[in-house]
Amino acid sequence: MRQFIAKLIKQHINTTVPATGLAIFRCLYGLIVFQEVIFLLFFRHLIFDPIPFIDNAYPLIPLFLIFWAFIGLCLIVGRYCQFATISNYLLWLVFLNFTPMRHEFSGGFDQFMIACGFLLIFLPINRVWSLDLLYYRLRNLTINLPKTQDVSILCYYLPIIFCLCFLYADSAIHKLWAEHWLNGLGAWLPSSHPYYISALDLSWLLNNKLLQQCLGYLIIIFQFTFPFFIFRRHLQPLFLIIGASLHLGITLSLNIYPFGLIMFFFYALVVPPHWWRLLKKKISYNASLVTVFFQPDNPSQVRQIILIQHFDFFKAIQFQADPHNNFQSIYTLNKQQQPCSGHLTYAAIFWHMRYTLPLSLALITPGLGPLIIKKQSTIKPPKQNHYPISPPTVLYDALHHQYLNHPIQFIYKFSKILCFLALLQLNSTINYAFLYRLNLHENPTLSPLTNASNIICVLSHTFLGITPHALYLHDHFQGYNRILA
Structure with a gap:
């Protein structure tokens, strides 16, 4: 498997595409982070206090949340990109593992944010539409845009593989164990359940049995085929439209809008990179x-x-x-x-x-325009530096420099890392989709194997966001027998 991955890396690493999609996703990801932190800050007493408004939580939590909101703004505008991505990743780890968020925010959203946040650390997200780039040009008086605005196409492929392909494959395998998914009602049941129902009245859609069954089977087919056909150029638009529509539907039909939005926004990376160049020419x-x-x-x-x-x-x-x-x-x-x-x-x-x-x-406006210009002219210009200023760099630049110096060694090491990440996802899928579903973890003979697999799952779940996507299966709705108003 490592040799196969190394071959794919060698084929695509020198293919360059515009970095516009990465910049757009950075802005959208930062927007989700910012709104989620504002939500946490507004409901901090209900989320973090042992007894809301009576037994207060750690008093510095609001300060950390305000800092986190600042990090989200930095991601939106593209300032201090490397610092912002690392800080955002660490804050997700801390709040999800050492605060009550680990109880209230279980599910796919938080782990997906960790996975995306981890990958953003290594991606060149400051090449386009960033204040980092603007600051560098202002300091160096560079009128012409840098030639480094194009990046390797792997910067798009790898996030798609590790955040979408693995997620869809894992989720599709879990759906094979759910009877209502096999009967085509997988999309209908969560949307009609009082606990998950949206505030919108979608009864006209939910009461159409044929349409709901077609939608349920479409989701299963889409998730099984996505990892194999998403990189085929003639099928990319089809998968882009279906995937973006499904996640937009999740946003509207379920009360988990942050998850639906971040998945919908992630499709900015699925858009063929050359489309952004065509769109730029069009507008x-x-x-x-x-x-x-x-x-x-x-x-x-x-x-x-x-x-x-x-x-x-x-x-x-x-x-x-x-x-x-x-x-x-x-x-x-x-x-x-x-x-x-x-x-x-x-x-x-x-x-x-x-x-x-x-x-x-x-x-x-008479009188206002000259006043604004006069005020602007009184601002002192920044001091001139007589030494060269380094361009804004992220870890991607260091990795790319290492590849240019030692391409063979870099591809070898990089392929081993990607192979290791793929094995971590495979371990999670086998553990939860087969060992637990078949009750093999109760077998004393397999106990050492299952225990080791559980430990690996805990670590990969915590630090990389690799999690079983066994969402909205039949056991997810067990115990909901009464509605309390």
């Missing part, structure tokens, strides 16, 4: 709408150009160096081809950038 202007002139030897003007360029998502602005620029700031040409500077320049820029239209209206 960008064919020709720039306004030209901004700047003095290339003026650090202040260069920084303004970098800022505008970073937030010009639709490529509406063209930048042209003008060494003979006598203005104190950047300028544009009006309809009469006469130069205009100051607040009129920024008003024109924000007007053509579409989403910054409110800023443009504020700048053309």
Whole structure:
């Protein structure tokens, strides 16, 4: 198996694709982290207090939650990416293992967040749409975008394999033990159960037996086939649409919206990477709408150009160096081809950038625009450094550098690590889907084997988020005989 994995790595590691999907997933993952921490902070007394509002929990818990919310914001905007990913991973470990969250938040969501958080530590999530990249360009006065915005396609494949393929395969195997799933009612039962039911009235959908059976069988077929066909280019759009639709349906039909949303957001990595480049071309202007002139030897003007360029998502602005620029700031040409500077320049820029239209209206408001520009001009520019500044790096850069220096040794070590992770998932699936289902753990002869497997499962579950996805099976609903209002 290791040789097969090494062969696949060697085939794809040099294939480069845009990092846009990684940046989008980073933002969406950070959004889920932020909203979940706000939820914990708001209900902290009910979750963490031994006796809510009477016997208070550890007083520093709110402080750690506020820090965690800050980490979520860092992930959204792409600032301090390496520090944010490591801190986020450690905070998930601490709160899920040393606080009452380990009782209240059991299930697939927390473990999926740990698995994603662990992988984000090693992914180049700061290559696009990040404040880390903007800060580096501002400090180095780099107008042209770095050439490192493309990454290896393995940065997309590996998260899909370890977070989706393994999850779907494990879940599909568990469903074979559930009678209601085999009868096509696996999607209907949880959605109609009072404990899991959504706030939306979906009776029109749940009462259609044929549709529910088709949906139940579709889920099983989808989960069994996803690991084998997701990387076939002609089938990728089909699996993308079905998978994203199913998880969006989970978000709407069950009261586990965080799990449904994070799974739905994860499909940003399933989108073929070249689609992001095509989408960017589609939403960008064919020709720039306004030209901004700047003095290339003026650090202040260069920084303004970098800022505008970073937030010009639709490529509406063209930048042209003008060494003979006598203005104190950047300028544009009006309809009469006469130069205009100051607040009129920024008003024109924000007007053509579409989403910054409110800023443009504020700048053309009589008396307000000149006041804003005057306030901005009083801000002291940052001090100039006379030493080179290193680009924003993450662990991916160190690993890529190691691959460039010693490719054969790197592929060999990397394949062993991936093989080890695959064996951990296989151990979890065999343990819970077969040993426990067949009651083999009660066999004294197999006791040493099952005990060792249990220990490995505990470690992989805790640190890597590898968990059995035996959700909404027949035993999941045992004991629910009465409804208490």
